[in-house]
Amino acid sequence: MFTSVLMIEKALTSADVEFVTTLHGDEPVSFQVLLQPRGDQADRLLRAIDDVALGELDEAARERETPEGVDAKGFGERALSVSLTALRAAGNEAVGRLVEDHPLDALKALVAEVGADEVIVLTDPHYVEEFFHRDWASRARHKVGVPVLKLFSHSKA
Numbered sequence: 001m002f003t004s005v006l007m008i009e010k011a012l013t014s015a016d017v018e019f020v021t022t023l024h025g026d027e028p029v030s031f032q033v034l035l036q037p038r039g040d041q042a043d044r045l046l047r048a049i050d051d052v053a054l055g056e057l058d059e060a061a062r063e064r065e066t067p068e069g070v071d072a073k074g075f076g077e078r079a080l081s082v083s084l085t086a087l088r089a090a091g092n093e094a095v096g097r098l099v100e101d102h103p104l105d106a107l108k109a110l111v112a113e114v115g116a117d118e119v120i121v122l123t124d125p126h127y128v129e130e131f132f133h134r135d136w137a138s139r140a141r142h143k144v145g146v147p148v149l150k151l152f153s154h155s156k157a
Contacts, residue, residue, distance in 0.1 A: 001093075005032045005116045007107060007140075008153075009123050011079035015154035017086045020120055023149075031087050032114050033096030036103045037076030073098070104139055111144045119148045 002024050012020075021029065076098050087094035099106045111119060121137040137150035 001028045001030050003030045003116045005119045007034045007121045012083040013154050017090050021090045030093040034099050035080045036099045108143050118146055122151045124153050
């Protein structure tokens with residue numbers, strides 16, 4: 001069985017589930033899912049810049065309305081539950097956990113713990129972080145010791 005660590009920041013959509021579950025054809029896949037709820041206010045600024053870069057000015061103005069940090073934990077727990085249920089319904093093994101601090105350290109530890117074959121980072125575009133190679137996928141490539149695939153989610157957070 002192929003083991004993928006799937007790093008996400010929101011609930012998977014049905015398109016996301018189909019996307020990640022068909023990457024390996026008919027080979028059975030076990031997913032280890034890590035979800036980090038939305039971060040602090042510094043992250044809010046970067047998301048607002050991304051929204052402006054995408055021409056989504058209304059989204060940039062609404063960034064203040066979205067729960068951050070500790071307030072986002074309940075949202076994260078629900079998103080993780082929905083994602084695990086969807087992956088299982090597609091015929092895959094799936095377990096997961098929330099990551100609150102140091103997501104790349106948690107990712108590295110999980111890859112080693114389960115003997116993962118790959119890491120899939122599924123996020124919305126984060127142009128500022130990507131430009132400076134500070135996004136999860138860029139940093140993970142130097143840390144985890146297995147291939148890292150970066151995919152973009154099929155819906156906006």
